[in-house]
Amino acid sequence: MFFVPDILLTPFFVPYLVSDMPPMKRSNLGRSTARAKRMKTLRAAETDAEREQRLENLRVHASTSRAVETDAVREQRLENLCAHTSTSRTVKTDAVREQRLENLRAHALTSRAVETDAVREQRLENLCAHVSTSRAIETDAERESRG
Numbered sequence: 001m002f003f004v005p006d007i008l009l010t011p012f013f014v015p016y017l018v019s020d021m022p023p024m025k026r027s028n029l030g031r032s033t034a035r036a037k038r039m040k041t042l043r044a045a046e047t048d049a050e051r052e053q054r055l056e057n058l059r060v061h062a063s064t065s066r067a068v069e070t071d072a073v074r075e076q077r078l079e080n081l082c083a084h085t086s087t088s089r090t091v092k093t094d095a096v097r098e099q100r101l102e103n104l105r106a107h108a109l110t111s112r113a114v115e116t117d118a119v120r121e122q123r124l125e126n127l128c129a130h131v132s133t134s135r136a137i138e139t140d141a142e143r144e145s146r147g
Helices: 035-046 048-067 073-090 095-112 117-136 140-146
Strands: none
Touching: none
């Protein structure tokens, strides 16, 4: 425990007690936190079964939390996601964007090379459903720009 002078306990100074202060911001944004290092180590050591279980738990948690959210909360979440995505995309340079697309293409090639017929059929069905849904709601101008 530490000594607090009586003057600091007056109503004017009470909000400024050390326990009520917000956490300090990190000065070096590139530095990893101890928690991040610990999680990285744990994830590097986990087995495939543990990884699948962790990801399944994340999916279940996301679906249950989104199932009970109100329309207003959902709209706010999607607006925040959209704003974050657009901000991060405007900051990226063309070289970074091209590298990301190249990485995505390489990942798609490797994952498609090892996918089973059932997985391929499911992926193509999902793609077909997505394309038909997006084309059903597109405007005439969007349809013309698509070619």
